[in-house]
Amino acid sequence: MTLLSVKNLRVTFDTEAGVVEAVRGVSFSLGRERLGIVGESGSGKTMTGRSVLRLIRPPGRIAADEMLFDGQDLMKLPEREMRALRGPRMAMVMQDPKYSLNPVMKVGAQLMEGLRQRDRVGRAEAHGKAVAALEAVQIRDPERVMEAYPHELSGGMGQRVMIAMMLIPNPDLLIADEPTSALDVTVQAEVLSILDGLVRDRGMGLIFISHDLRLVARFCDRVLVMYKGRVVEELAAQDLLHAKHPYTQGLLNCLPRIGGDRGPLPGLDRNAEWAR
Amino acid sequence: MALIEIENLSVIFNAKGREVRAVEGVSLSVEARESFGLVGESGSGKSTILRAICGLAPVSGGTIRLGGAPVARGKAFSRRVQMVFQDPYASLHPRHTLDRTLSEPLAIHGLGDADRRVMQALEDVGLPTSFRFRYPHQLSGGQRQRVAIARALMLEPEILLLDEPTSALDASVQAETLNLLSRLRDERGLTFLMVSHDLAVIDHMCDRVLVMQHGRAVEELSREALAGAQMKTAYARSLFEASADRMLG
Amino acid sequence: MTLTDWLRDPNPTSRRQAKLGQLWLGWLRLRRNPLAMAGLVIILLLLVLAAFAPWLATQDPITQNLQNRLMPPGTAGHWLGTDDFGRDIWSRIVFGARITLYIIALVAVTAPLIGMLVGTVAGYFGGWVDQVLMRITDIFLAFPRLILALALVAVLGPGIGNAVLAIALTAWPPYARVARAETLTVRHSDYIAAVRLQGAGAGRIIWGHIVPMCLPSVIIRVTLDMAGVILIAAGLGFLGLGAQPPLPEWGLMISAGRKYLFEQWWVATMPGLAIFIVSLGFNLLGDGLRDVLDPRSSGK
Numbered sequence: 001m002t003l004l005s006v007k008n009l010r011v012t013f014d015t016e017a018g019v020v021e022a023v024r025g026v027s028f029s030l031g032r033e034r035l036g037i038v039g040e041s042g043s044g045k046t047m048t049g050r051s052v053l054r055l056i057r058p059p060g061r062i063a064a065d066e067m068l069f070d071g072q073d074l075m076k077l078p079e080r081e082m083r084a085l086r087g088p089r090m091a092m093v094m095q096d097p098k099y100s101l102n103p104v105m106k107v108g109a110q111l112m113e114g115l116r117q118r119d120r121v122g123r124a125e126a127h128g129k130a131v132a133a134l135e136a137v138q139i140r141d142p143e144r145v146m147e148a149y150p151h152e153l154s155g156g157m158g159q160r161v162m163i164a165m166m167l168i169p170n171p172d173l174l175i176a177d178e179p180t181s182a183l184d185v186t187v188q189a190e191v192l193s194i195l196d197g198l199v200r201d202r203g204m205g206l207i208f209i210s211h212d213l214r215l216v217a218r219f220c221d222r223v224l225v226m227y228k229g230r231v232v233e234e235l236a237a238q239d240l241l242h243a244k245h246p247y248t249q250g251l252l253n254c255l256p257r258i259g260g261d262r263g264p265l266p267g268l269d270r271n272a273e274w275a276r
Numbered sequence: 277m278a279l280i281e282i283e284n285l286s287v288i289f290n291a292k293g294r295e296v297r298a299v300e301g302v303s304l305s306v307e308a309r310e311s312f313g314l315v316g317e318s319g320s321g322k323s324t325i326l327r328a329i330c331g332l333a334p335v336s337g338g339t340i341r342l343g344g345a346p347v348a349r350g351k352a353f354s355r356r357v358q359m360v361f362q363d364p365y366a367s368l369h370p371r372h373t374l375d376r377t378l379s380e381p382l383a384i385h386g387l388g389d390a391d392r393r394v395m396q397a398l399e400d401v402g403l404p405t406s407f408r409f410r411y412p413h414q415l416s417g418g419q420r421q422r423v424a425i426a427r428a429l430m431l432e433p434e435i436l437l438l439d440e441p442t443s444a445l446d447a448s449v450q451a452e453t454l455n456l457l458s459r460l461r462d463e464r465g466l467t468f469l470m471v472s473h474d475l476a477v478i479d480h481m482c483d484r485v486l487v488m489q490h491g492r493a494v495e496e497l498s499r500e501a502l503a504g505a506q507m508k509t510a511y512a513r514s515l516f517e518a519s520a521d522r523m524l525g
Numbered sequence: 526m527t528l529t530d531w532l533r534d535p536n537p538t539s540r541r542q543a544k545l546g547q548l549w550l551g552w553l554r555l556r557r558n559p560l561a562m563a564g565l566v567i568i569l570l571l572l573v574l575a576a577f578a579p580w581l582a583t584q585d586p587i588t589q590n591l592q593n594r595l596m597p598p599g600t601a602g603h604w605l606g607t608d609d610f611g612r613d614i615w616s617r618i619v620f621g622a623r624i625t626l627y628i629i630a631l632v633a634v635t636a637p638l639i640g641m642l643v644g645t646v647a648g649y650f651g652g653w654v655d656q657v658l659m660r661i662t663d664i665f666l667a668f669p670r671l672i673l674a675l676a677l678v679a680v681l682g683p684g685i686g687n688a689v690l691a692i693a694l695t696a697w698p699p700y701a702r703v704a705r706a707e708t709l710t711v712r713h714s715d716y717i718a719a720v721r722l723q724g725a726g727a728g729r730i731i732w733g734h735i736v737p738m739c740l741p742s743v744i745i746r747v748t749l750d751m752a753g754v755i756l757i758a759a760g761l762g763f764l765g766l767g768a769q770p771p772l773p774e775w776g777l778m779i780s781a782g783r784k785y786l787f788e789q790w791w792v793a794t795m796p797g798l799a800i801f802i803v804s805l806g807f808n809l810l811g812d813g814l815r816d817v818l819d820p821r822s823s824g825k
Contacts, residue, residue: 040446041417155318184317184318184473185515185518185519186514186515187317215521217521250448251447254447254448255450255522256476256481257476258479259479259502264458264459265451267451267455332718350724354722354724355724361718366714366715366716367716367719368716369720370738371738372734372737375543380720380723380725381723381724384723384725384729385724406535406536408543409536409537409546
């Protein structure tokens with residue numbers, strides 16, 4: 001079943017130097033699966049993720065032929081209805097929890113805020129749901145974390161709190177923008193398995209944005225490779241390491257490998273054709 | 277005799293009356309022209325060791341020797357040891373042109389011929405000389421890191437401390453930067469002490485690697501032992517296994 | 526190649542060209558901001574008034590003519606009216622621009638310099654240096670500025686020069702605070718660590734690397750403080766400790782017109798408007814300068 005279908009998405013920025021196109025005609029569809037979007041910085045992958053939530057600030061502009069989420073065209077919804085969708089139906093996790101959590105508010109209060117304000121849930125019930133959400137992301141002592149301030153948490157813990165916060169309203173679509181890039185490898189594995197479990201158990205759709213091809217190959221079902229605002233290749237994740245497109249191959253080849261030889265790493269010869 | 281000898285180093289920070297033991301009893305030695313890696317997760321104290329060598333972190337115990345003599349900081353030290361920082365966005369002064377950034381060390385040490393040396397330095401790191409009067413915000417991340425490397429080499433040091441020099445860069449830019457570092461190392465006979473969380477990068481660049489955890493040294497591995505997965509400690513093994521997708525093949 | 530091409534060359538060939546090109550870019554950025562341009566025009570007008578005062582004034586600003594006293598605006602020959610001694614208000618405002626500029630220039634140069642020096646040194650070294658310098662700053666801040674300036678003038682003796690000195694000595698503490706706060710945010714940054722590692726001494730680091738980071742906030746603070754400086758100068762004049770009558774100092778003119786505020790409103794209002802317009806000019810310009818002084822805000 002298709003949860004989200006995007007046709008010909010464009011994001012443009014009006015700058016002093018003229019119009020800059022960050023995303024140029026991206027189309028994809030997403031079921032209840034893990035879709036990876038990979039690319040280098042500036043490839044438009046983050047902008048693609050944000051524009052699904054219509055979270056592009058002026059002077060940026062979004063245009064698309066169609067952006068269907070569960071039968072509704074997101075392009076046509078007024079901002080008020082869009083706001084009602086963000087959170088309960090679709091959510092986003094950013095790279096660095098440091099900038100996404102309010103530094104002067106206890107974690108518990110932040111977790112409960114949405115429930116209390118939006119859903120008018122009682123204090124005790126909200127508390128219970130928040131604790132349950134923390135448990136769902138495998139935080140062992142949720143009561144202590146509820147009483148902590150964001151700066152008292154480690155990076156991995158903060159990222160789990162962010163995921164928990166996004167999951168409380170039980171969204172159908174989660175967009176994760178480099179959710180593990182700031183984390184250590186061992187913590188990274190735990191966070192990924194949490195996300196994985198959520199997709200499987202709750203039937204959630206996940207857009208996983210990352211610059212790390214090997215990680216995406218291991219974790220996702222399907223992958224879009226972006227270059228300069230366009231999708232240059234779409235393929236099943238297990239085929240990623242045997243990609244056909246020279247850009248994808250180049251990205252893979254320029255990574256150093258344990259046990260590899262120590263000669264110069266192959267560079268990426270960019271071809272102007274790829275951006276067409 | 278090793279070029280860098282660190283014995284039983286500990287670094288203790290005083291944070292709001294509470295002691296934070298960032299590094300505890302770490303010893304290592306690096307031969308001249310060798311590349312030595314420090315690997316570990318965040319908070320393992322690997323960067324703190326580099327900062328302690330430079331005097332940017334307090335040495336609370338143990339000794340650091342350079343070429344057999346206890347380390348003495350000052351102008352002579354800065355002509356022997358230089359550092360490249362992790363974040364190329366934070367390590368260049370935002371209001372100084374590249375020309376100013378690169379000629380500053382020459383001015384500090386009273387070295388003449390600044391024009392020629394700055395142009396030469398830009399060429400050495402593969403930047404067009406027309407960039408000379410640009411500001412950091414006009415450059416990409418990879419270009420900035422090249423400037424940071426050029427700055428570190430202005431005083432022609434023998435030791436380069438590299439603190440995650442490529443972790444903020446894209447894969448292709450990382451490859452270019454690592455190639456640049458390897459080339460400069462061969463051309464100038466540099467000794468590298470390099471910190472990274474990426475075992476593949478460490479393996480590519482370094483002859484030996486010290487695995488660290490919670491401020492302590494866990495295990496020292498040769499390049500062969502790393503590639504052959506011959507770890508003795510459980511922690512080093514778990515780190516290796518988490519990087520399994522970075523293996524050859 | 527035209528001059529603008531030379532200035533806009535993205536790859537300048539000399540330091541001088543790079544510097545001038547940077548200034549040109551700053552000017553272009555400032556020009557795009559209509560409010561800042563309005564501020565700049567006001568400041569330029571003030572400069573013109575001061576420079577060409579003898580030609581722009583219609584009467585002598587000091588000579589009294591008691592027959593013409595308290596004429597309303599619009600009277601022939603006195604388009605802004607006359608004051609209680611029959612002196613032409615327009616001429617007095619024109620000549621007063623010189624005094625205002627003199628005060629502003631001296632205070633604007635000395636106070637931020639002292640403040641920045643104290644603030645950056647305290648912030649960079651920290652520890653007991655910070656403690657001593659900041660407690661001194663606190664002592665200065667604890668007194669109301671006018672009272673402190675009064676005390677200083679009382680010691681130094683009345684007169685406009687001493688008034689300026691007193692104002693400068695009381696105006697530096699806020700700059701020290703601002704500079705210290707900026708210093709604390711940058712002193713642990715990697716680029717400061719890098720230059721320390723190159724063997725730079727404290728003087729070079731503070732002057733060459735930290736001061737440029739403090740400059741924008743200090744400059745903005747200076748432009749915003751200018752209105753207050755003019756008013757304190759006026760207050761000192763009013764109390765007989767600053768500019769002395771019959772000098773056409775704007776603040777002094779307001780206090781002289783205070784007696785007639787209800788019947789002959791223009792006597793106090795005209796110099797008041799002059800102060801208002803000049804302060805507005807500084808504020809608008811300061812706001813625009815903030816954008817110009819930050820190279821990161823320019824187009825990428």
